Amino acid sequence: MSQGGYRRPHRWAWWMERPGYMRFMIRELTSFFMAGYLVVFLVTLSRVGAGDAAFAEWVGALSRPGWVAAHVVALLAAVWHAITFFGAVPQAMPIFLGEKRLSAPIAMIVMGYGPWLTVSAVVVWWMLR
């Protein structure tokens, strides 16, 4: 704000000041891990196109501990992204039935967790059936 008076110094480490800020930062950092995973996912898809031998070799590489650990981290990030994203649904997309607002847990199930479980089941079934 642009008036006179004493201005307290800029707080560089503001994100450490409140638990809510830390949770915010963890949520935001999921995007770095998901972006990294998407690139690896694209490599996987490109290996499919490169033939059976190339794909088998790539899948073999993915079973090494380093890649498995990276994917566990990516999975945690992606799941946390989903949980926080669906957690925001009742705030960001309120649904009114007349004067009554749809309760937060129901909104999250109908617009978040329900579709999430359905889509996840279909994806896993379709890709590995």
Added chain:
Amino acid sequence: MSKERASASAGRVGSGEQVAGSPVATDERTITLELFRYHPETDAEPRFQSYEVPYNEDWVVLDAINWIKDHVDGTVTHRWSCRMGVCGSCGMMVNGEPVLTCAAFLKSYFPFAVRVEPLVNFPVERDLVVSMDGFMDKLEAVKPYMIRDDVNDTSGGEFRQSPAELAKYKQFSMCINCMLCYAACPVVGHEEGFLGPAALALGHRYNKDSRDHGRSERMDVMLSDEAMWGCTFVGECSVVCPKHVDPAGAIQQAKAMGAQEYFKAFVMPKGAGA
């Protein structure tokens, strides 16, 4: 329970040393308040000053500050008015948390010291008082009033509204302008052009009002640059709001509304809409 209530009203009136009929009446315990002090005419830098205040279970931090001003140090400067969470004047940082000091009980902190500072993200005018000018400018920017050409035309009677239409914005109309949400918002601290939680929630409140016709005008302000888009949904504004306005939710809704308007402008570039 009724005994405690009786002592609460007695405690407010007296100095807190003698409260009739209560087990804590003869309590000699004290609590330390560390107040942020800054007088621009004498202080180059702010400092903290400690005061020993009689401890009374029924007191809130505001009572303690008032006691200091009345009995120890009349130069302490702070804002307050209603003492009942309605006026929104007494917001301060108490142990780093933005709260209404009229609703922050000493017993939540006792026996530890209570550190009181002016709300962060605002320039300090004097001691615990911050400058509200920038906040007022931001409130004004979102045109927080009914906009329609016939606003003075009463020939058709009232502008009616159903309970369902009221429900869509009522929550966002409960703001008391206490500015706690600005102190809780990191983006307010970093981005000068960000309008901030309360102002954006208030703009959204009018955008959602079925009687209002000013959404497009308001959106011109809210959609520009970082005015609204600076918000990264940290969400702490809604956590600290004493009136459960949920400005964080309001801003996400306003963003969705703004994105709709943005794409509508491509479909109907000449503003033929509505």
Added chain:
Amino acid sequence: MSSSGSDGRRGGRRARHSGEAFWWALFSAGGVMAALFVPAFVVVTGVLLPAGDPAVAAARAEAFGQAVGWWPVKIALLGVIVLSLFHCAHRIRHTLMDFGLRRYSGLLKVPCYGGALAASLWAALVLRGNTGLV
């Protein structure tokens, strides 16, 4: 929006100069896609594909290759991947701004959205190069 009346009269013709609305819309749609699909993708390609003995892995690899080779799946995959990429790009940009690079908010668009665009083009090429669509 049923709750507001005819708001188009005033200022409706004024241009909205903020591209942020566009990036936010991509971010928002991509957030939904990423939340719905990415955890399952990670489970499939990061956990289930490499797991198990070679015979099971080979069968799974073949099933995966066929599943992602069908052209409607490719189109859907492309949409999910592109939107998810732009979700991540926008969030990364704003995280960097919140971490102190706010004054470079314009400049940050280049690596963030540019990176997402490059990865999107790569995704299109990869999916086009697979069996079926060409």
